[in-house]
Amino acid sequence: MGKKGGQVLITEEGLRHDGRRPDELRQVRMEVDVLENADGSALVEFGGTKVLAAVYGPREPIQKYIVLPDKAVLRVRYHMAPFSTSERKSPAPSRREVELSKVIREALESVVLSDLYPRTVIDVFIEVLQADGGTRTTGLTAASLALADAGIPLRALVGAVAVGKIGGTLVLDIDEVEDNYAEADMPVGAAPDIGLVTLFQINGVMTKEEVAKGLDMALNAIERIVEMEKEVLRSKYARVGEV
């Protein structure tokens, strides 16, 4: 069952190649304030995927023509480090990176209160340090956390995770191996506190029912991810002393 290229992706007992259940996240680790020079930063790990996000701003840009008169402009750069993959990745921005930068920017724009800082820019740099599947969702989670760490006003925090389909079974938080052989991959980003889905993509074939079930799985997991984000932000201040 679910065997591809000699690799058993899902066993008869319903366990995945790394021993996880279908609805189980990889081990998640989050940290904020990891960069001294940035206004806000975060390091987020989902299993082997490690992503660093840095936020600068709001600030006046060098290129004044890019500003908007009524709100701040959000600039997002998603980039994979040359050493993030097993084969060297060219550091030049690829088509995929340009697209993901846009997708992540749009996912964040719906929660950033950009009208508070007209004529400014907020820069978000997302650097994938190690890629093991789910880099866009980990990147979006890290960016949301870094924005909150920088004190950029947000309507709510955003979390993200991907659901995949392997051998007809929906599985949460797919890694590189599963992504390579999955029949479908559905990254979802959401702000559960305000009931908003900010990122929704599907690559592959899924039925209407599978999409609905996958979305439920993703949203349940995102609630837990956002709760982790909140805990990390709180602990930044709590570690200084008792409130």
Next chain:
Amino acid sequence: MARQERRIVVPGDRLPPETTGPEEYLVDNGGWKTPAIVGILDVRDGKHVFIPLQGAYVPRKGDVVIGLIVSQGIVNWFVDINSPYQAILTAQDFLGRPFNPLTDDLSRLLRIGDYIKARVEAFDRTRNPLLTVQGEDLGRIVEGRVIDVHPSRIPRIIGKKHSMINMISEETGCKLYAAVNGRIHIVCPNPDSEAIAIMAIKKIEREPHTVGLTERVKRLIEEEKKVRGV
């Protein structure tokens, strides 16, 4: 004694609809509010108050700020006021008379790197803030030292009825001025007092949300004074 409860709140947390605080940082979701930035929810006698721990300084007309001269134009200086918006100070305002670029030399009046104490004369978000140094105690800062803190910490550094800043001033013998944009001007009688005052301010900046901070800062100053023999 009034019952008090404080906890750290983050974006997305549910706050009661009656929560008060800076309006720009409280998002009303119809029936409940959420903080847009990390802060403290202070509950006292049934009143919920949100105190921000983050947020950039946005100038308001009338604010007295400490600015750093970063560059100069033909008839004006550009001033960093620790805000997303760079401020402008005109040479005419600084001189208090019309300025003639042919006969007056801007760089002899203010140099890049100078600090000034100025008031925000105009700011409406369509143009950058305009500063004035015409007024009592305004103008170039000629003595002491200026330190940067996060603008959100200034109310805590000043304290209720100036209690914190007065305490630091009395204990160290330094004169302090805390500007709303997160810059503090310190004039001290000796380098040790200056170092102690800076240590106290940095402690407040790190621990603004903690209880009993005034006492701890006072203890820190007393201990440091003993160590340094001030």
